[in-house]
Amino acid sequence: MRIHIGGDHAAYDLQQALITHLREAGHEVVNHGPVDYDAEDDYPVFVLRAAEAVAGDEGSLGVVLGGSGNGEQMAANKVVGIRAALAYSAELATLAREHNNAQVVSIGARFTSEDVAKEIVDTFVSTGFSEVERHSRRVGMVTAYEATRKLPDLPHTPGS
Secondary structure: OEEEEEOOHHHHHHHHHHHHHHHHOOOEEEEOOOOOOOOOOOHHHHHHHHHHHHHOOOOOEEEEEEOOOHHHHHHHHOOOOOOEEEOOOHHHHHHHHHHHOOOEEEEEOOOOOHHHHHHHHHHHHHOOOOOOHHHHHHHHHHHHHHHHOOOOOOOOOOOO
16 A cells, blocks of 8 residues: 655654554555654645645555644645544544544654554554445535535424
């Protein structure tokens, strides 16, 4: 599988470890940077490139990394068509794929050990979307809103 990865200085070492880990597992990894440690770099430069690449590369997945993973997830979610999830456990990575059909996982290097990060990416990459009707319906609502900015209809409730 092709995996696009991008991060920042706060996750530089973890990013390099994950690139090696994923390549050793047989994945094609595209590193969108940084390629050198720079304490003053800005995560959007690299994260947006990784998320754009996933959006334009059907069937690929993405990994974005930073200190907390929060800003990186927010940036990736600004890319049209991308659903990025912050995960700090393999269980969250599973749910992001199975329930939300996330294509990008965000990891906070300051809060996630290398071993746990490897477990998160392995789980994220090996888990598919469940295609359960309620999950498909919900992802469809978010996708439709992204395209039209029209809110989903409110459910009909008795007495309203």
